[in-house]
Amino acid sequence: MLKVTDLQVSVDEKPILKGLSLEVGRGEVHAVMGPNGSGKSSFAHVLAGREGYTVTGGEVLFDGENLLELDVETRARKGLFLALQYPVELPGVSNMVFLRESLNAIRAQRGEPALDAAAFIKLLRDRAKRVQLDPELLKRAVNTGFSGGEKKRSEILQMALLEPKLAILDETDSGLDIDALRTVADGVNALRSPDRAMVLVTHYQRLLDYIEPDYVHVLSGGRIVRTGDRTLALELERRGYGWITDGAAA
Amino acid sequence: MSAMHKQREHPAVDPVERYRELVDAAAPLLPGAHMDWLVAERSRAMDHFLRNGFPTRKDEAWRYTSLDRVLDQNWILQAEPVVKLGAADIAQFWTTEDAAARLVFINGRWLPGLSSPAGRVPAGVQLDGLRTALEETPDQLMPCLGNAAQSTVSCFAALNTALLDDGAWLQVSADTQFPGPIEILYLSVGRDSAVIHPRNLLVLEEGARATVIEHYASLDGTPCFTNSVTEVILGDGASLEHARLQDESASARHMGTVFLQQGEGSCYRGMSVNLGGLWSRCEYHNRLQHPHARCEIDGLYVAGDRRLTDVHLDIDHAVAACSSRQRFKGILQGRGRAVFDGLIRVQPDAQKTDAHLSNDNLMLSRDAEVDTKPQLEIYADDVKCSHGTTVGQLEPAQLFYLRSRGIDAGAARRMLCLGFAAEVLQDCSVEGFRERVETRLQQHIEAAAFGGNGGPGDV
Numbered sequence: 001m002l003k004v005t006d007l008q009v010s011v012d013e014k015p016i017l018k019g020l021s022l023e024v025g026r027g028e029v030h031a032v033m034g035p036n037g038s039g040k041s042s043f044a045h046v047l048a049g050r051e052g053y054t055v056t057g058g059e060v061l062f063d064g065e066n067l068l069e070l071d072v073e074t075r076a077r078k079g080l081f082l083a084l085q086y087p088v089e090l091p092g093v094s095n096m097v098f099l100r101e102s103l104n105a106i107r108a109q110r111g112e113p114a115l116d117a118a119a120f121i122k123l124l125r126d127r128a129k130r131v132q133l134d135p136e137l138l139k140r141a142v143n144t145g146f147s148g149g150e151k152k153r154s155e156i157l158q159m160a161l162l163e164p165k166l167a168i169l170d171e172t173d174s175g176l177d178i179d180a181l182r183t184v185a186d187g188v189n190a191l192r193s194p195d196r197a198m199v200l201v202t203h204y205q206r207l208l209d210y211i212e213p214d215y216v217h218v219l220s221g222g223r224i225v226r227t228g229d230r231t232l233a234l235e236l237e238r239r240g241y242g243w244i245t246d247g248a249a250a
Numbered sequence: 251m252s253a254m255h256k257q258r259e260h261p262a263v264d265p266v267e268r269y270r271e272l273v274d275a276a277a278p279l280l281p282g283a284h285m286d287w288l289v290a291e292r293s294r295a296m297d298h299f300l301r302n303g304f305p306t307r308k309d310e311a312w313r314y315t316s317l318d319r320v321l322d323q324n325w326i327l328q329a330e331p332v333v334k335l336g337a338a339d340i341a342q343f344w345t346t347e348d349a350a351a352r353l354v355f356i357n358g359r360w361l362p363g364l365s366s367p368a369g370r371v372p373a374g375v376q377l378d379g380l381r382t383a384l385e386e387t388p389d390q391l392m393p394c395l396g397n398a399a400q401s402t403v404s405c406f407a408a409l410n411t412a413l414l415d416d417g418a419w420l421q422v423s424a425d426t427q428f429p430g431p432i433e434i435l436y437l438s439v440g441r442d443s444a445v446i447h448p449r450n451l452l453v454l455e456e457g458a459r460a461t462v463i464e465h466y467a468s469l470d471g472t473p474c475f476t477n478s479v480t481e482v483i484l485g486d487g488a489s490l491e492h493a494r495l496q497d498e499s500a501s502a503r504h505m506g507t508v509f510l511q512q513g514e515g516s517c518y519r520g521m522s523v524n525l526g527g528l529w530s531r532c533e534y535h536n537r538l539q540h541p542h543a544r545c546e547i548d549g550l551y552v553a554g555d556r557r558l559t560d561v562h563l564d565i566d567h568a569v570a571a572c573s574s575r576q577r578f579k580g581i582l583q584g585r586g587r588a589v590f591d592g593l594i595r596v597q598p599d600a601q602k603t604d605a606h607l608s609n610d611n612l613m614l615s616r617d618a619e620v621d622t623k624p625q626l627e628i629y630a631d632d633v634k635c636s637h638g639t640t641v642g643q644l645e646p647a648q649l650f651y652l653r654s655r656g657i658d659a660g661a662a663r664r665m666l667c668l669g670f671a672a673e674v675l676q677d678c679s680v681e682g683f684r685e686r687v688e689t690r691l692q693q694h695i696e697a698a699a700f701g702g703n704g705g706p707g708d709v
Contacts, residue, residue: 048654051646076656088651092669092676098652101665105656141669158655 001026001063001197002047002166008057008222009039009046016042018222019058024166027194031208031233032201034219035241040201041085043219044170048082049075062166076102077109079165083155083172090142095154098142099124099161106162127160131187149180156187167191168199173207185210205233220245265321266303270296273412276327280415281384287392288384288414295401295411304405311404314589314621315560319529320503325445325475327413328357333439335469340364343435343467345495346682350430351377353418356437357474358446360416374423377432380449381416391419394453398481398509403535403564406505410447410479417449417478422458424485431461431491431680436476438498439469450480454488456513461491461680466506468499468526475503486513486540491521493680497690498526500554510536512543521678522549522578523687524559525694531560531589538565538572538600545574548674550687552694553618555584563592565605573604579674580611581667581695582618590622594637598629607637612670614644614663614695664695 002024009017016039024030034040046053047060049072060067067075090098103123104114115123128135133153143151152172159167169188173181188211192198200211208216208230216232217224218241226232226244236244263271273296282288304321305312335356344352351371354364360379371377376390383391401408418434436448454460466476476498484490496504504527510518524530536545551559565574580588590609611620624637644666652662668688675684 050650050654071659072650072653073656073658076654082654084651088645088647090648090651090666090669092672093665094672098655098657098665101657101661102652102655105658105661109656141672162655 002199003061004058005060006058007046007060008055009042010054010056011042011052015056016053016222017046020219020223022217022224024197024199026197028215029192029198029200029211029213031213031216032199032219033203033205033216033233033236035245036203038219038245039222040203040219041170044082044168044199044201047168048072048080073105077106081159081162081164081167083152083159083167083169085171085174087143087151087155089144089146091144093142095138095140095142096124099138099158102158103161124161127157130190131156131160132183133157148175149177149183152176152180152184153187156184156191160187160191163196165195166197166199168201170201171203172200173202173204181207182210205237208233218244266300268324269409270300272325272327276413280413281381282388285384285388288388288395291396292412292414295408298401299405299408299412302405311562311591314591315531315558319558320475320505323443323473323475326443328359328441328444328446333357333441335364335437335439337364339469340435340437343437343465344433345463345465345493345686346431346433346680348430348681349433349463350428351432353377353379353432353434354437355416355435355448356439357441357444358416358436358448372426372429374426375428376419376421378419379416380419380451383419390421391451394421394483395451395481398483398511399479399507400509400535404507404533406477407479407507407509410449410477410507413447414449415447417451419451420460420462421453422455422460424455425457427458428460431463433463433465436466436478437469438467438472438474438476438502440472441474442472443474445475445477448476448478450478451483452480452490452492453483454485454490456485457487458485459489462493463680463683464492464494466496466498466504468502471499471501473501473503473528474498475505477505478507480506480508481511482508482518483511484513484516484518487515488513489517491519491680493521493678493683494523494532495683495687496524496526496530496532498530500526500528500557502527502530504530506531507533507535510534510545512536512538512540512545514540515542516540517544518546520545520547521680521683522547522561524549524551524561525687525690527557527559529558531562533562533564535564536566536574537568538574539568541569541571543572545572547576548677549576549578550671550674550691551578551580551588552691553580553582553586553588554694554697555586558587558589560589561591563607565594567594567596567600567603567605570600571602572600575606576608577606577674578609579671580609580620581614581670582611582620583614583695585617586615587618588620590620590624590639592623592637593625593627594635595627596630596633596635600630601632603630603633603635605633605635608639610640610642610670612642612644612667614667660696664692667695668692
């Protein structure tokens, strides 16, 4: 589904990713871990098409298509979803209007008809229930005045609604207390499916106690320096990153 | 009188001289020529105008706003019969479906046939065309007309009085509530270089309540000039919701002045939306002379490419314990220009004043320009006052967020603009008005070329 080959990315001419390769298949859950500054978040944002990153080399194929040539909204419409570490507040923009506009744009891409207001609200209420989001929040402006946990849950709700093929979750656990983390993780687990791949970008292995990945990758110095299964995350938890990255960063 | 004045070239005559001719020629046709009080009022206004002429940019109140685009045409008064329009032509301009009464003016002249029948007006309410009222019931108008409007404030107010012809007249007697919004529609159509001087007089006696929508629109793109004055006179404890929408064509010039007079404990809630016009200016003047009066004005303006929109507020707290809040937001596109000049003055006796003034601007282009000047002049010491202004652009992070959810860049910008405007529109309680403004706002933003000028990183 996603094939990243030797990806090299700079910000302001400073290299951030230096030959990252990663392959994610349908239905798989991958965790990308790494110390601060290793390029984890940059990787997530480059995939989503965020401005400010210059791709200097390598290739990213999404369902066989050159992802890097597509603009941000086209990537989303083709099934890529990025849950942000810091979901953006949109004061004055109604959550309902936003979600409906978003869903209908994506449905149009899939060749599905736009949902009318009634059908949309029914679907939205169902999804809100699935991710345990207070439906009252849907009446407010997007993320505006939401607590940290509410923002993260709102991201998961969007994912549940938009049903992406590939979901990238950037530090979804950051800033969450243990109860909120569990709720968010339950929401994510409910969305695991044989058709959907997920990439969890995280600093701590804590999240992986709740969302079990199939693969764990360690990103350091702009490339993947080790790949393993869940036990790799546990080892990182015990020993820190130093034992892997010391050699790689050089 | 019309044809000989109709020149599109730069006027050879001095504009003041030209207006003198206009007024001289129009005088016999204006209503109330036999009423001494009105004749005197007109001549006082004209004297003031002739003495002072048009302001220049040396006048502080006009420092950022040139009158060139107003004075570059030889405006003619509408003297011929108005264009024939049917109800179907007009229906598209209604801002609300629930209007309890409607007054329609075509090129400044009231058309009773297109307005709601007067029979629907409840007891204790007068609702009429001003010209008709001046002919039929002048005694009722005499105590009020010109009471709030001050010709000395500006040459345009003076000219409006001198050329006062028609408009809306509403009088709600004490403790009466008008059931539902009253919509006043001024539609300009197909008369090149026509100037109109609408005068609206809204009088709410003690404890009366009403909602009024004042809507200026164009049926086509012919250049015209609207110089309107609205007088609002609120008795003690009276309450008025007043939504004013200027949505004229891109070649229209619009000068709209609102004069407020508020009794003790009265409440004025204004919504001022300025979307159209090549050149438009909107002024609110309020001298609060009775305690516990409240004056809230929310405003929204859009300055399209190469257009100018100007807001001028003059709120004077002369007595204690009044509150005022003015909150204006502007969206600027292309080479659009906006001016915001808001003044709240708190006189020495106006203790316990609560006054807040803010102006926020969203620049969609690096070529747009705003001159914003919110001012507080405070001469009392026990007051709660604040003012602030911001000038910003669309946040790249917000645009990215919307686009990352599949929403295309154009729609994302429109959503963010609507979100920016929502703060001032959300408190508007006039049913349907907000939706109308949002729809029109989207169309104005769509019409503007975003292209290379509108990128998020600009300015």
